[in-house]
Amino acid sequence: MTSRVAVVGGGISGLAAAHRLRTLLGPAARITVLEQRDRVGGVLHTVDLAGAPFDVGAEAFLVRRPEVPALLAELGLADALVHPTPAAASIRAAGRTGPLPPGTLMGVPTSAARLDGLLSPAGLAAVAAEPQRPLSWEPGGDVALGALLRSRMGDEVADRLADPLLGGVYAGRVDALGVRATVPALAAALDEGAPSLTAAADRAAGGARAPSASRDVSGDSARPGGPVFGAVRGGYRVLLDALVRAAAPEVRLSATVRELHRTEGGWRLVLGPTTAPEALDVDAVVLAVPAPAAARLLASAAPVAAKAAGEIELASSVVVALAYRAEDAASLPPTSGVLVAADEPLSVKAFTHSSTKWAHLADGGLVRLRASLGRFGEATTLQVDDAELVARARADLATLTGITAAPVATHVQRWGGGLPQYGVGHLERVRAIEEGLPAGLAVAGAALHGVGVPACIATGRTAAERVAATR
Known part of the structure; x- marks a missing residue:
């Protein structure tokens, strides 16, 4: 035994x-x-940011999977489960910031996608023409999602939509991430004979109800089927501490x-x-x-x-947490955050407007944000001191929102090799x-x-x- x-x-x-x-x-x-x-805790880490518990690793989880709600209930922490506000996410691409388009499956457009504010006329035409083009797909096979998107819908969809979305989840690049592991419902629809990539996305989105936004910035407006994302009031350390108490292991x-x-x-x-x-x-x-x-x-x-x-392989990333006085952050857009396309002249890949996204972080008269930096292959760009990383985050925040005041508190969390590819x-x-x-x-x-x-x-x-x- x-x-x-x-x-x-x-x-x-x-x-x-x-x-x-x-x-x-x-x-x-x-x-x-x-x-x-x-x-x-690993990459779950809660710190004190200007008097409030603040997660600087993983932030949200999918509540449509049962594991976290069930575990919280088992540990007597059901009341600690919170959901995002209805604030919507945005995306920065081609020098413009606009709403994150609805109707995509991890950045793969469905027939319901509205991409007018994101793609050029040529990019829109390439997406519109995709369903009429013959599709060659080997059932059971696997390819890079970026290569598939570029060949079927053009570079703009890959660079301006799929890459920032997947960068938020995996800290990876769309040209290196496999379809079958990252968007399994899409691969399954292709295996079943979907005649186009758009048709496959339609089938997959209809069956999987997959979230179309990065876990880094997405809000949780009233969607069919209930909330998509959740978090733990008090930070993930509440869950971690309860697990240790219940498991009663010898922790070394x-x-x-x-x-x-x-x-x-x-x-x-x-x-x-x-x-x-x-x-x-x-x-x-x-x-x-x-x-x-x-x-x-x-x-x-x-x-x-x-x-x-x-x-x-592994990717490294950094989270820079920032707290501002409310009056100094008055120009912050009322969104849950912004994803940043990889070809934008910015250091960050996303900002999460945490106090807007999570109601329980909106107290204390302060506005709390988190910047995410680092994609696969960019480890050397992160090898600077904390002050430089804060400076980069603040410069990008000024570009995106106009906020130039000094924060009242910061925290830099490095995740060397934090995410598998x-x-x-x-x-x-x-x-x-x-x-x-x-x-x-x-x-x-x-x-x-x-x-x-x-x-x-x-x-x-x-x-x-x-x-x-x-x-």
């Missing part, structure tokens, strides 16, 4: 795994969470796991510096770490899985990881089945169930 489990990684995936393990294995089980940082911070080996009775983890190694023997292991770390630890125990994990063939890599694991070993995290919080929770719970069945 499994009674000793190590969870490597104390982010939301690892804590969800620990919580599920406690439920399955009971109070006598020894569950150890090993976290390399000096705190739990600043603990680096260097090696993982199979033993006759289970698994041995080697921790600490090479000069003073420590061995931890357990019955089962959940690896809830970024893909490169998983690849390193799996190298001897599961080489096929390790190879696949090693092929998943779902490239072409990603699902095959994930399948190789999961099918290549021996009994008693499981993998969880954002590199698998989605970068959002609900998907990460789901992978943690699934991993816990896999290893709890070890005999």
Whole structure:
């Protein structure tokens, strides 16, 4: 019977795994969470910004997936679930800021899309002509979304719409992200024989009710079926603290796991510096770490899985949180935020107008914002000091809104390698990881089945169930 489990990684995936393990294995089980940082939470991080708890990592989650609302209810935190205001999102492209067009599926236009304020006449003509052009698609295949959009609808749709939307979700570029992993409903519609990309988007949007806006800036106006997005009042630390209390693991911070080996009775983890190694023997292991770390630890125990994990690349990003006196931010547009096309002469990829988007952040007479910087391949542009990142964010805010006053508070949060990239063939890599694991070993995290919080929770719970069945 499994009674000793190590969870490597104390982010939301690892804590969800620990919580599920406690439920399955009971109070006598020894569950150890090993976290390399000096705190739990991973890319969920709540800080104090001018007297209010403020999330500087992931901000919102899809409430139409059940995982977060169900977990909040299970932990007695149902009242902590909040939804955005009706404020709508905007987009900056071709030197203009306008409403984020409705009627798209992650930036892929449906027949209902209204793109007049975003595309040039030539761009509009290319989109309008797409349904009449013959479509060649190999069922089960995968291509980069950017290549597909450019070949079917032209460069403007890719650069001005899909790229900023996907940049908000993955910190990735539309030309490197695979259709099948990033917009699975679109790939499924193409597999089923949709005669055009527009028709496929129509089918996918009708069946999946997918949100058409980035989680970074989108509001949540009254939409059919109820709210799309949610957040946690008090920040994600409310959820993280409750998970730790309920799971009751031994949490070891600043603990680096260097090696993982199979033993006759289970698994041995080697921790600490090479000069003073420590061995931890357990019955089962959940690896809830970024893909490169998983690849390193799996190298001897599961080489096929390790190879696949090693092929998943990461993107780095930065969040700059800013708080202003209300009178100094009077020119802020009444939108939930703005996405920025990659070819705009700005450093940021998005601003979230947090106090407008979330009613619970509108108190205290202050206006709170967050700027997002960094796309895949731009890591070197982020290697400047915090003061320079704040200066870049403020300069772009002035360009977009006219706000030039100094903020009353700032916080810079760097996420080195914070987001996995779902490239072409990603699902095959994930399948190789999961099918290549021996009994008693499981993998969880954002590199698998989605970068959002609900998907990460789901992978943690699934991993816990896999290893709890070890005999």
